[in-house]
Amino acid sequence: MGWTERVVEHLADEGHRLTGPRRAILEHILRYSAPFTAEELLADLQKAGVQVGRATVYRTLELLHTNQWLGLVHRPEGEHGYVVAEPGHQHHLVCRRCGSVIAFQGCELETLLGGLAERLNFRIEGHWLEAFGVCRTCQMTSAA
Amino acid sequence: MGWTERVVEHLADEGHRLTGPRRAILEHILRYSAPFTAEELLADLQKAGVQVGRATVYRTLELLHTNQWLGLVHRPEGEHGYVVAEPGHQHHLVCRRCGSVIAFQGCELETLLGGLAERLNFRIEGHWLEAFGVCRTCQMTSAA
DNA sequence: ATCTACTTGATATTCTGTATCAAGAACTAT
């Protein structure tokens, strides 16, 4: 069962309706190999001849993000981009060259933060970790 | 030598001019105990009777950020805020209650990411880590 | 004091994201 099917099932369970625009958006999201923004998706949908309103795109992405089917990544430059995700705690490796994203769970991080928290008496409730660099493919594709 | 003096010195070394607006902005920045945005700073400056243009505020913050005298923090909700920082690699603990920020360096994180990188053949060039929770003071101040 | 290059800031403009609300459609229950 693919990502789309799982999302559809989950949304149905939560009582959300499966509408045309939502289907179209879900399908289009899978075409991205790099983080995308709401405006980019809107433009791509229109370019593809799919008639969807701006507000719907924003609302649907928000819905998916809230349910953790989309993760949020930010580039060092500043903007935010969405990436396909799975519910649960995870982090990302983002390629600076091609933008591809690899998700990972590795949370020995909890240990590091735990020690820190104890030392500072700071109650940690969550964290945000994102690494960026050059993916395997891009390393091979061209020099350095 | 305080933050402001170090910034001033650094900017001078780099050939940037020390203007009135820049001085005013540097002074005001130190008044924040929580992450702030360009618009907030602009409003505060005007409220304080300091006459500075919007563009200048944005440009100056950008300049400071580029030189790592300001760090960028984003709240789980989405917006970005600036925080006073020191050049070099560091991360932040942000209190969800009062917004105060504690910087830390602890990068055993490099180890975790290193292993991951090797396994995936992903060349990691940098990362972004931010933890959020409730600071010591806020834990004492009120319940939970 | 003079000069030059860097800065500034008012204005216009572009973009992003949200609020509104009547029309339309999905799901449920007959």
Place this chain on the structure above:
DNA sequence: ATAGTTCTTGATACAGAATATCAAGTAGAT
């Protein structure tokens, strides 16, 4: 299948954030 209820949609208007422009102003060097 039909009807009904509630959720969704999207055109439009609107608010906000950030950038582009460019003449006027000024810091710092000589």
